[in-house]
Amino acid sequence: MNARIRFAISVIILGLLMTGPFVITALLIWAGAKAPERAMLVQLIVPHLSLGAMMTTFGFVLGLLVIRYLFRQYVQGLLKMAESLRLMLTANRNFRVVGEGPPEVRQLAAATNDLAQQRDGLLDDVETQIAAAKASVEEEKNRLAALMSELAQAVVVCNLDGRILLYNSRARLQFRALAQGSTTLAGGGALIGLGRSIFSILERNQIDHALEVTRQRLQKGAGTAIANFITTARGGQLLRVQLVPVLSIADDSPSDAISGYVLTVENITRNLEQESRRDQVLQSLTDGSRGSLANIRVAVGNLMDYPDMEAAVRERFVGIVSDEVVRMSQRLDQTMNEFADSLKTRWPLEDVLGIDIIAAAQRRIEEQLGLPTKTEEIDDALWLRAESFSLVFSICCLAFRLIEHYQIKELRFRLQPFGKLAYLDVIWAGHAMSSETFCTWETEPMQVGSEHSPLSLRDVIDRHGGEVWYQRDKAAHCAFFRLVLPVAIPETLAEPEGSDDSQVRPEYYDFDLFDFRDQSIDLDRPLADLSYTVFDTETTGLEPAAGDEIIQIGAVRIVNGRMLRQENFNELVDPERLLRAEGTRIHGITDDMVRGQPTIDAVLPAFHDFCSDTVLVAHNAAFDMRFLQLKEESTGVVFSQPVLDTLLLSAVLHANQDSHQLEKIAERLGISIEGRHNALGDAVATSEVFLKMLPLLEQLGISTLRQALEASQKTYFARVKY
Incomplete structure (x- = not known):
């Protein structure tokens, strides 16, 4: 029975006890008295009725105060203690009953805390054994998560x-x-x-x-x-x-x-586009070459069939052959250039040890070109960001041309770091070369013996984002090509906002979902089977109907009874108006932070997609939902799914507690709030609060979404409108 109803019944009983005996006695005396006696009674009692009523009223008020005191000390105190016990048993085992009220209640609170302390010791032992048993299973799950993540x-x-x-x-x-x-x-x-x-x-x-x-x-x-x-x-x-x-x-x-x-x-979109482009180039080359070859065949046939034709006619046929050959040559050059561009877009740059690049070039130069090689001043630990095959081919091409033009006897390599770059020098002793020759070598297609490439040395170096130049060292009587290449620097990924260092791997898996079937929102489905989007908003003020606007929306999802920190929504919104200084002091969001951000017309559709097929959850949800509802007409976005409010659920669970603010609820449930008055931080805190509330609601017999909504609407706070 409700505590208020019991208090009302107690007041009624008090009134009956104080007035009932007097009224019954008077009725009995009146019924047994004769007419003269009744007249005498009236004359004796009526002048003193006001005093009697006053004394009765005073006694009633005094009794009412006594009952109210006893009720608050014993009944409400015990109810508050019962709520604290539920918290200790389910949501927050570290919570303790505060010893308040009369001695008997304080003794009961102390005994309860002693029992809770003993229970915690037993639970610690059990949890230690469970943790040891689960260690190998968790290790396998984490190993799988690590492998899948990478x-x-x-x-x-x-x-x-x-x-x-x-x-x-x-x-x-x-x-x-x-x-x-x-x-x-x-x-x-x-x-x-x-x-x-x-x-x-x-x-x-x-x-x-x-x-x-x-x-x-x-x-x-x-x-x-x-x-x-x-x-x-x-x-x-x-x-x-x-x-x-x-x-x-x-x-x-x-x-x-x-x-x-x-x-x-x-x-495979890019791969297919590149393959399609190559097919088009080859088809164009084939079709064009077929026509040119046909013209050449006809012209050559006429020249051979009619050796005594006139000189002017012969000259015309020879011109046809010459023109078609030029066209075929141009077409081939164009095809090779386009094919080279396609090759360059397909190169993957990878981290590779510089000494491995040099070793591969040495091996190929010695085996294919028969040229001895040596190394000097090599940094063995230097990593390059390079495409190995094209870089080695470029070095071999330079060696081949040096042998072909200058008959060099030996090639040496040097590799040294220079800041974020590396200098790879290809050194030889002998004749110097002109800058014009080097420019030609740099821009012509590469060749190593019978191997050809449509790419030039410049193409390879540009693809690596580097440089190449020729330099003469007169003091050492040698010359060298210097290839400037990028050093491989390990990528440092920015840590996502709101991440937890204790979570080494992202929460991208949940194998319990293998048995998870229909996810539609049904009011009669158990709360534990539903998916939720817990959200919060930061606004320019507290009056949505007076023109205040949303400046931030933050949300996280709860799936299969677990909050997914990695799957969050966090977006600043440009309210297209200036922010108030008093609001900035609370949430820390400034005009510069929201200026240029997406407007609510762009953010609301994205948020609607994020929370589709889920139940919405918020603290003081009426406030946040009012802002969303006022934007329905302008954005066309309607949030029609059910909404649960942790403020109302707290009033259901802890009706005898003094406060239902988010901080107080979190304190009762043993939850620490980080990033308060930040939309995403508040959404994370609200989701943790909501997850702790689910077993408490189950204890009260509130297990379905319909029951939770109905219980929320019966609370006093459900009357608040915005």
Whole structure:
């Protein structure tokens, strides 16, 4: 029974106890008295009724105060203690009951704290044993997460419903690059995420067909059940997808039962464009050469068939042959140039030891050209950012030309660092060369013996972002080519905002989702089975209807009972108005920070995509939702999903607590808030609070979304409107 109802009943009983006996006694005396006696009673009692009523009222008020005191000390005190006990049992084991009120309640609080201390000792022992037992399992999971995170290929694992349960960093970056329009905001978009559907990225019918192909191969006992297909993503990008089934490991499942699938995705748009360009170039060369050859064949045939033709006619046929040969030569040159451009765009630059480049060049020069080589002043630990094959071929080409033109007897190599660059010197003793000769060598296509390349030395050096020059050392009686190349510097990735150093690997996997099926929002579904978007806003003020605007939206997702810190939404918004100084002192956002940022018309559609198919959660959600609702007409974005409010849920769970501010709730639940009055920081804190509330709600019998919404609306704070 509600405490207020019990208090009201106690007051009624007090009134009955104080007035009931007097009234009953008077009625009994009145009923047994005769007429003269009744008249005498009236004459005796009526003059003193006011005094009696006053004394009765005074006694009633005094009794009411006593009851109110006892009620607050014992009933409400015990209810508050019960709420604290629930906190200790579920959400915050470090929470302790405050010893307040009469001696009996304080003794009960002390005994409760002693029991909690003993329980914590037992729990510590149990948790230590569980942690030891789980150590090997966690190690395997972390090892898998590390391997998946570092793979160069985009990998996505899904269950049979197409819900994503694992993806690596490469997949996240690749699908973010494929995102179009509003989903490119906030660095996350809505394309990929745990629990989201892969069918928002890839066509469902193609995946279903690939699954059917793998099933047929499994039934036939094929050694490898793999399916491949090419599909078009948003924006017209072409993707090559390989599907490998994940077989069920359940004891009662057939050996060929599929529980999910692994997708490896490669963007082949650029490769196909380059191949198409080469095909067009070759087709143009073939078609043009065919016509020229036909003209040459006719002209040569006429020259051979009619040796005595007139000189003018002969000259015309010879001119035809000459013109067609020139055209073919120009066409070949153009084709080689375009092919060289295509080659340059395909070069991958990789980190390689400089000494390995020199060793490979030495080996090739000695074996193919028969020229002795030596090294001097080599930095063995110097790493270069280079494409090995083209760089080694360039060095061999220089050696070949030095042998061909100057008959050098030996070649020496030198490698030294110079800041962020490296000097690779190719040194020889003998004749000096002119700058014109070097310029010719630098720009002509390269050649080493019978091997030819359409690229020039300048093409190779430009591709590396370096320089090359010829230099004479008169004091040492030698000359050298100096290749200036970039030094390989390990990339230092910026740490994402709001990251936790304790989380070494991103939270890109959750294998419990293998059994996760329908994700639609149903009011009668258990709270633990739903996905949530917990969000918060920072605004220019507290009056949405008076023109205040949103200046920041931050949100995180909760999937399968876990907050996904990596899958967050964090976007500043240009309110197109000046901020108030008092607001800046609270949230720290200045005019310079929001000026030039996307407006609310661009941010709201992106946020709507981010939180699709999820229940919204916020603290004092009525305030944030009012800002979103006022923008429905101008943006066309409507947030129609259910909304849970941690403020109202706290009033349900802790009706006898003094405060329901986010800081106080977090303190009760043992949660530390970082980045307060920052939208993303508050959203993270609210999500942690909400996750701690779920088992407390379960204890009260509130297990479904409908029950949580109905209980929230019965609280006093649900009446607040903005």
